Amino acid sequence: MLYRETGQFKTAYAADQQLFPIRQDRIAILALLAMAFIGIPLAAVTPGLAGAIDFNYWFNGVLIPLLIFSLAALGLNILTGYAGLLSLGTAAFMAVGAFAAYNFELRVPGIPMLLSFILAGGVAALVGIVFGLPSLRIRGFYLAVATLAAQFFVVWALTKFAWFSNYSTSGVITAQKIVVFGWAVDTPVERYLLVLAIVCVMALAAKNLVRSALGRSWMAVRDMDVAAEVVGIPIMKTKLLAFAISSFYCGVAGALYAFAYLGTVEPAGFELDLSFRILFMVIIGGAGSILGSFLGAAFIVLLPIFLDLSANGIEHTFGLALPSGLVSNLTLIIFGALIVFFLVVEPLGLARLWQIAKEKLRLWPFPH
């Protein structure tokens, strides 16, 4: 009843091209943005609420990582979901971004923070191009394993060459204080707002990118690269650009991961596990969908928290203390089982479920 586009006519090409052609979608997204940008920060500074809810935990433990992982998943989604190039080296590109931003801040006096984030993305993009070169010749799982070379090599290089971590003994770097245009970003709310703004701008860019000529070439290459080459799409440029742009996103995500989320990072924090987690986000959220990156990140970030909370809840209600090994193993089993379950129920991911729900909603309450 509510969600129906009857009577919404398009009278100009601009209306035909807009990102959200249905009015209800536009209202919903604006409401969501208003909630994220104004509602949540306002609630956090309201004295009455701030006592009732632990906002610092919510910002530091849930919202900030959620947004940063969404950005990384978005980057991987461009590469894997749109261009069809399977990569297992996402964490390596994040590591490059994190360490590059740190070194720019350290070695270039007076460099603006945002500029060093962008440059860090640029460095990650260059590294991405280098490790993307084999994709011109190899495909599928062979390429996936080849990207593992990037994963192991980058982590090894960052550990071995102490210059990257400014000769700190354990390879751990402590990110500098974030200052954006003279605005010192230290409280969780401020960091959340900064991350949110960056993620929104980059998500908008990605959404527009994938419906541009370049995005269409990516999808053509994904669906069949020989056919794409035959119709005149430059394969080399398309694939390398996919690697570069994807790595740029991952690099910025890595810089934010170090600066806005953890504060101190070490190369070992960017191991293969992280790459896999981000790949899970893409697959569970939906490969080839911008929305899917966010849904997938939300699922993977929230699920362990939810499982932890339920374990705690069980302990409290039944008054028994579960051994810690039991809980962590059960979490592992449930996590794995849920992944299999989701793949079986909806191989195209949460984004597809959302799409189906929207189709159903348009007809509701009539069956046809």
Next chain:
Amino acid sequence: MQFFFEVLIGGLLAGVMYSLVALGFVLIFKASGVFNFAQGAMVFFAALTTVGFTSMGAPFWLAVALALGVMAALAFLTERVVLRPLVNQPQITLFMATIGLAFVIEGVAQLTWGANVRALDLGVADEPIEWLMDRTGMNVSKFDLVASGIAAGLVAVLAVFFNKTRTGRALRAVADDHQAALAVGISLQRIWVIVWITAGFVALVTGLLWGARNGVQFALTFLALKALPVLILGGLDSIAGAIVGGLIVGASEKLAEVYLGPYVGGGIESWFPYLLALGFLLVRPEGLFGERRIDRV
């Protein structure tokens, strides 16, 4: 020169162990096109189950038989719960499903048997062969040699199974062409169960050998990562490739660590095999023995 040979032989013997892990991957990939990331977890699970049964007082042969039974049950479950509902899905989906499966197996293994490192004694000591030591001064481990012998025996058994038995030939038919195999009346589902049981058996042998050497512990699951460069070097669908790839990776990584490592600060074993495999792939994109793909538009 003598030192070179010592490193080379040590590397080749280690390579045989990598081949064993890669073999499990190849078996499943050949028959079902599934890139089974859970192979490492299966190795861990199989070894842990054997050790678990022996610590409950079962004799070694019984423990191995029981572990094999558990692996067979796992194969049945996997086929029912994971593979059958996901038939005809893209390979990446199946790959992700096996990562999920790996989590489940790891969780169940540690839940059932505990997370402690356990020792496993196969009755072969990991010490240099004195006879060779006296003659040439080379340090070659007795255990490595026995392990290679077992690996060679396993490959021979598999070769006979694939070439001489009816089931083995059916497996090869499925690997060549699913639809043609279905058309001549081969049951895909039965084949998948058999191939997962075979992979479980290989995982068991691998797990026992690696477990005897390094202790049965969670680190066994990372064996999968050691096997990946072997796989792409040799070709994802070639048993011969897994063996040759394993030998190349084993030998070159040891030689590189000894001769190249000092110049760049060591620890290059983690990524050298991948770069090596990458170099091979640039020349032959399907690996050394992989089936060449023909593109049709």
